[in-house]
Amino acid sequence: MGKLNNSEEINQSADNIEVWEDLVSIKDLVISLLVCSFTTLAAYFIAPNEPPKPLFYGLVGALIGFAICSFVVKPKRIIQEEESEGN
């Protein structure tokens, strides 16, 4: 497992770009934009055509897209915890 993780690290290395103050990988970003756009608009169009409902469905669709992306895409951050003593 350790080996696999290492090679994955190397494959992924230095491939992220900065958008809006945080790092993203282009591939994951494209996937996320497509997924969220699709779920949002799909939910909007399947909603019954009575005024507030399409919008509400759309919002729920966007949140579903967000949840899917959070599950599929890994954040590009490495968290290191350190014992901090005052220095």
Add this chain to the structure above:
Amino acid sequence: MDVVLIIEMITAALLGAVIYTVIGIAPGTDETAVLTPVTLVLVLTGVEPIVILAFFISSIVAKKITDSVPVAVAGIPGGVMATPMVEHAMVLKKHGMADISIRKMASGSVIGTMVAVPVSLVLANALIPFADLIKDYANPLFFIGAILLALMTKNKLLALASILPFALLIQGLRHLYWGIGVVPEGTNVFISFFLGITIGPVILTLFELLNKDKRISLPRYRKKNITFSKKNRYKGIPNPFKILTKKELGTTSLTSLIGSFTFIMSPVGITIFLGELFSSRIKDPVKKASRAISSMDGLTNAAYISGTLIPLIALGLPLSPMAIGPAHALFNAPPVFTPEHNMHHILSTSDFVWATLIGSVVALLITYFAIVKYSQQICAFIFKRIPHEAMLGLFFGLVLLLAFMDAGWINIGGVMLIGLVAGTLHRWGINYGVQFMVLYSAPWIISHLVG
């Protein structure tokens, strides 16, 4: 007031506090971009105005408490407003005091809220007699606002020179939509243009990714390394009056008070100015930093609350950077809210007081306690689980949706166009304030100045 409504307000406030605790901690989230789309959708779905106000107040209080958490833990601002605090928070982090830094900032936020709520309500009522006079000149005032804000940017001439072309772009698109009949003549497409400006910087970057040369030349990074300092959990019930020293309490109350009065100016500018002013004479670096962050955090919170409430209660017109930005949906979200018929006209003074109290108290109780006690765990969870891509996807999806609803498929192209121009202007240092003011005054500029 009936019980059902109060329960609805509390539920909405709870929801706002939880959602914006998460979003507040996530790095690099612009206040306007994360607050407006959600509030807009709520307004358009026809939720009771008073419930929306409770939601919004709770959201901004929660967001303001949490956006300084990643500053303390990792030196990354959770929002534009937290940027001025980075330098001071890093001093405390270097001294191994990230946890104290969080507690001081969150406590500063509590003080800021407690000062700003009553002061804003009083100030708003004091302004009401002048409201009609101000309203008569609303359109030229937005234009003057655009010029004043342009004069405060780094490249003044560039900002001034871009006002007219940008107004032309906005009115040009509106006339095109009328001409081909996707929107009835006289109806101004507004919401989606507003969002186009907001996510302009992201749209510009996305388009650049399609440019091969540009894509290859973009700086590449490995992952972002974030170092956390491990700390013990805070014991007992957090109390801002104990966490802050007497001097810190004094300065924080004072900056919050000033911040409430200066609601018409740029909150980031005032925060930097006052924070430095009140901490510059302190020699000890740790005391200096903790005085600066507590008073800055109090001030940003106060500026947010007063910038929303004062224009909303007194005028019903978004005449402050806060009102024209993040709080915008409370003023103008056609067809539900328009400048002639919005929360200002619908809610009574006691409605405002109730919604504000419920919203701020719920957010303070939930977010303040959670942050002081569990900031470390919450931060780690969000940094590890919430990818930036998903946040961008979420807001992109909402913008698409609202663009389509405003004027059909053609408007998705229109919003991209606005985003491209607005993103370029933003990159040149012409901030949102200038652009939003132009969006408001565009019809007036075209018909009175160049028509």
